[in-house]
Amino acid sequence: MDFQDFVFYSLASVAIIAALGVITLRNPVHSALFLVLVFVTSSGLWLLLEAEFLAIALVLVYVGAVMVLFLFVVMMLDINLDRLREGFWKWFPFGAILALIMTVEMGMVFMSKQFGSEVVKTPDAKLIDYSNTKELGLLIYTEYVYAFELAAVILLVAMIAAIAITLRYRTDKKSPDVSRQVAVSRDERLKIISMPAERKE
Amino acid sequence: MDSFQSLFEQLFGSEWGEPLFLFTKSLLLILAILIPLLLAVAYLTFAERKIIAYMQVRVGPNRVTFFSIPWLGGWGQPIADAVKAIMKEIIIPTGANKFLFLLAPVLAITPALAAWAVVPFSAELVLADINAALLYILAMTSLGVYGVIIAGWASNSKYAFLGAMRSAAQVISYELAMGFALVCVLMMSSSLNLGDIVAGQQGESFLNWYMIPLFPMFLVYFISGVAETNRLPFDVAEGESEIVAGFHVDYSGMAFTIFFLAEYANMILVATLTSIMFLGGWLPPVDIAPFNLIPGMAWLLLKVAVMLFFFLWFRATFPRYRYDQIMRLGWKVFIPITLIWIVLLGTVMQLPEATLQSFPLNLWF
DSSP: OOHHHHHHHHHHHHHHHHHHHHHHOSSHHHHHHHHHHHHHHHHHHHHHTTOHHHHHHHIIIIIIIIHHHHHHHHHHOOOOHHHHHTTHHHHHHHHHHHHHHHHHHHHHHHHSTTTSTTTSOOOOOOOTTOOHHHHHHHHHHHTTHHHHHHHHHHHHHHHHHHHHHHOOOOSSOOOOOHHHHHHOOHHHHOOOOOOOOOOOO | OHHHHHHHHHHHHHHHHHHHHHHHHHHHHHHHHHHHHHHHHHHHHHHHHHHHHHHTTOOOSOOOOSTTOGGGTTTTHHHHHHHHHHHSOOOOOTTSOHHHHHHHHHHHHHHHHHGGGGOOSSSSOOSOOOTTHHHHHHHHHHHTHHHHHHHHHHTTOHHHHHHHHHHHHHHHHHHHHHHHHHHHHHHHHOOSOHHHHHHTTOSSBGGGSTTTTTHHHHHHHHHHHHHHTTOTTSOTTTOHHHHTTGGGTTOOHHHHHHHHHHHHHHHHHHHHHHHHHHSOTTOOSBOSHHHHHSOHHHHHHHHHHHHHHHHHHHHHHOOOOOHHHHHHIIIIIIHHHHHHHHHHHHHHHHSOHHHHHTOTTOOOO
16 A cells, blocks of 8 residues: 555545435534535545646535535524434335435446446546646637536526526615715705804804 | 655655655645744734724834843734733633534634645745646635634524624625636636746736736735635624624634634735735836845735735724625625626737737737
């Protein structure tokens, strides 16, 4: 076992233990924090594969933004754990079948002739000035530009839809209208009148 | 260096010798960055108290000295504060989640210090010269908010929780504007490496610095940086007049001090990054005789000091923003400005060569 193996096994074991924690812990905040740990360790695994752009993007997007919002919501929930566990046995067969299907599918992918470790070779070590980010950018904006644009449009549609669903025009709102505040001029607020100076008797 | 490496290889075998040597070497280099950084943090607190005091026509701390030398009055204050904080008891409130309560300060300071790994101090002096440095910095600064929200939740206090919620929403909003401003920088330099970004600003004078063509982005980045570090006028996460002390209301002693250190380390980080990305880093303002003889690191430190002075100046000058105004500034002002500037910059970069050459100030493309 050399140093790389040591790093791989320590990251992988932490990731697996944390992933188990995500689904077994009772407190949803603890689960969310373990999910953060899973993301961080898997980004470490990607770094080990010299995929530094993906590794950092995982931390930036999932840990830095998505999970923060997730925690934000989870922390504000007042979760009744008894009610959550109520239907456990009723739904257990369904969940078990889903898990089985996923296991079989993953097994079919990893044990197949197309994706086995004999077929997919370890990529060659890259030169020191090889920039993962640049290569990825070139691919995304040339070969896969349509797929990329399509994904962007779908995300935009989802975002606008989410805003449109939750947007309510309230009439009893008391927040100030900033544009009117900025546009206010001196003449509306202040009146200078001329009057004779008062004299002390 | 080679003899040390062979020593390690003799001690731990050829397979483990090299990684362990690299590990020890990086550890020592990290210490060489962190110790001056923590000293700078300590004296930044002193500078803050002194500068704000003078702005408010007071004297500020002027008593604690070393070896009772009178003209060092005040310079011992940060050390005395640190000793006091170490001696104090860390109180853990009943009902608090003990593990997360103690983990939160660690999560606050780790990204604040980890981001320094890729910051270059001169053309050669950098701990980790990686290609994706700018992305790494963005990732690390986005992690800082975990310390705040976990502290707010684990304290089991309403004030702390409100502070944490405010901080989470604010940091996420300003991170977008910050990221877009940095997109402009990397479009100009076509590199994510901080050393290359400074090299891209090399020229005859300060007109080549990215501050000039990207002036609105410079403002957006710096103001977002102030918001990201929860400094005044954006410190609604603490907001002592509304929610006592916000997310760290239940912290005491060293646990509180760690939050304090993280805030100041983040301030120095934002000031350094602004200097590197917009103010030419270690480049002299004019590339002629007396200026370019001064070592580059002195220029970098000078620029960082000026940016830090702005932080303190803001604190002494501006009243705290109202929360809806903060959100408005982030979402409705900064993000549209950055988006427009990205499109504009892209258009200018795509102009035909002849048109670009006829630009009156053709320095940047």
